[in-house]
Amino acid sequence: MSRAPEFSYRLEVQDLPSKGVRVKLEADEKERAALAKRLGLISLDTFKAEAEVKPWRKSGVSVRGHFTAEVTQSCVVTLEPVKDKVADAFEAYFLPESEMTPVNPQAEIHVDLDDAHDPDPLDEGGIDVGELVTEHLSLAINPYPRKGDAEFSPVVEDDGKTDGKREDNPFAVLAKLRRQDD
Numbered sequence: 001m002s003r004a005p006e007f008s009y010r011l012e013v014q015d016l017p018s019k020g021v022r023v024k025l026e027a028d029e030k031e032r033a034a035l036a037k038r039l040g041l042i043s044l045d046t047f048k049a050e051a052e053v054k055p056w057r058k059s060g061v062s063v064r065g066h067f068t069a070e071v072t073q074s075c076v077v078t079l080e081p082v083k084d085k086v087a088d089a090f091e092a093y094f095l096p097e098s099e100m101t102p103v104n105p106q107a108e109i110h111v112d113l114d115d116a117h118d119p120d121p122l123d124e125g126g127i128d129v130g131e132l133v134t135e136h137l138s139l140a141i142n143p144y145p146r147k148g149d150a151e152f153s154p155v156v157e158d159d160g161k162t163d164g165k166r167e168d169n170p171f172a173v174l175a176k177l178r179r180q181d182d
Helices: 029-039 129-140 170-181
Strands: 010-012 021-026 043-056 060-074 081-095 126-128
Touching: 010 129, 021 129, 029 043, 029 129, 043 081, 043 129, 060 129, 081 129, 126 129
Parallel strands: none
Antiparallel strands: 010 126, 021 043, 043 060, 060 081
């Protein structure tokens, strides 16, 4: 069972005009709250996108656009809120599965990372531009947000017996074992 997208704007390929359409999207408060939960954010304060959707290769679709978002995440060091602005451009191509080259699971696969026209399959004859933009937002968000002055300082407990040297580190334990063997 698949879940319904939190931010959806579905377009059917058959309904696209030959010149394409320009789409402007902005997530409302409810959609932003659901997306924040899905993406592990404290909050998603704004999320806007513009995209140009055009027919491609007779029965496919090309999507080019950009988005902006203001996110609040937890600092990986202090867990305090960190605000950030995210903006990125994206490009995607879609074809019906019947027109895509089938993949032989036994064959070696060559992936050309410079080929920007590697299409994804259409979803029941259409695409969800909102979900596409959400996927690109998830890739653009900083995976390790850090507050500007946050610094990680490991805690080393000194029990007063070791003169500042840790005897429980792996090398000290191995050295003890080696001395026992001699």
